[in-house]
Amino acid sequence: xxxVTQMEGPVTLSEEAFLTINCxxxxxGYPSLFWYVQYPGEGLQLLLKATKADDxxxxxxxxxxxxxxxxxFHLEKGSxxxxxxxxxxxxxxxxTSAGNKLTFGGGTRVLVKP
Amino acid sequence: DVKVTQSSRYLxxxxxxxxxxxxxQDMDHENMFWYRQDPGLGLRLIYFSYDVxxxxxxxxxxxxxxxxxxxxxxxxxxxxxxxxxxxxxxxASSLDPNYGYSFGSGTRLSVV
Numbered sequence: 001x002x003x004v005t006q007m008e009g010p011v012t013l014s015e016e017a018f019l020t021i022n023c024x025x026x027x028x029g030y031p032s033l034f035w036y037v038q039y040p041g042e043g044l045q046l047l048l049k050a051t052k053a054d055d056x057x058x059x060x061x062x063x064x065x066x067x068x069x070x071x072x073f074h075l076e077k078g079s080x081x082x083x084x085x086x087x088x089x090x091x092x093x094x095x096t097s098a099g100n101k102l103t104f105g106g107g108t109r110v111l112v113k114p
Numbered sequence: 115d116v117k118v119t120q121s122s123r124y125l126x127x128x129x130x131x132x133x134x135x136x137x138x139q140d141m142d143h144e145n146m147f148w149y150r151q152d153p154g155l156g157l158r159l160i161y162f163s164y165d166v167x168x169x170x171x172x173x174x175x176x177x178x179x180x181x182x183x184x185x186x187x188x189x190x191x192x193x194x195x196x197x198x199x200x201x202x203x204x205x206a207s208s209l210d211p212n213y214g215y216s217f218g219s220g221t222r223l224s225v226v
Contacts (some may be wrong), residue, residue, distance in 0.1 A: 034214045043204055043217035102215060106156040
């Protein structure tokens with residue numbers, strides 16, 4: 001079956017530090033890949049996505065590249081801010097899926113300190 | 115942008131009560147989903163629906179039911195609330211899997 005594995009948190013950083021959150025996946029075919037962000041007390045928001053190999057998704061200074069050869073979609077940001085403190089979820093959508101179900105990773109909590 | 119609205123942000127209910135959680139989306143999406151989110155367990159799919167009056171069980175359907183009488187509305191029902199159903203409940207909708215989901219803001223339910 002499909003699965004997403006992401007690094008466990010919490011990840012604690014100082015402001016302006018470099019952030020990487022690792023995500024690897026198992027899926028048949030050619031899934032679409034997503035990063036969602038959840039700020040405290042809120043629902044999930046789509047942060048970025050990539051629909052095919054070597055695509056790079058980017059938004060709000062975050063980037064992730066779809067690497068089919070390593071089945072990975074690692075999230076990066078060059079200089080984090082306190083406002084980036086949140087939980088980040090990696091997810092995949094199989095190319096063919098009954099009911100369009102996403103498979104989520106367990107989430108990684110990121111805490112950015114001033 | 116798609117708007118997914120959950121009727122309550124916070125709810126407190128008593129054990130044994132029948133609880134209704136409502137979710138409405140405004141973009142004519144066929145697919146709607148209910149998740150619960152618990153610390154250390156991530157998001158777990160309860161039920162989903164890919165059309166009006168259609169429903170499918172997710173990973174943890176026990177103790178829950180759903181209703182989808184209109185395309186825009188997907189209701190989660192706790193038939194007899196129990197304390198182990200205290201959780202954050204998230205509703206989502208989607209049109210196409212390649213575009214991902216749109217989520218509501220969540221309902222934090224406490225069963226006492």
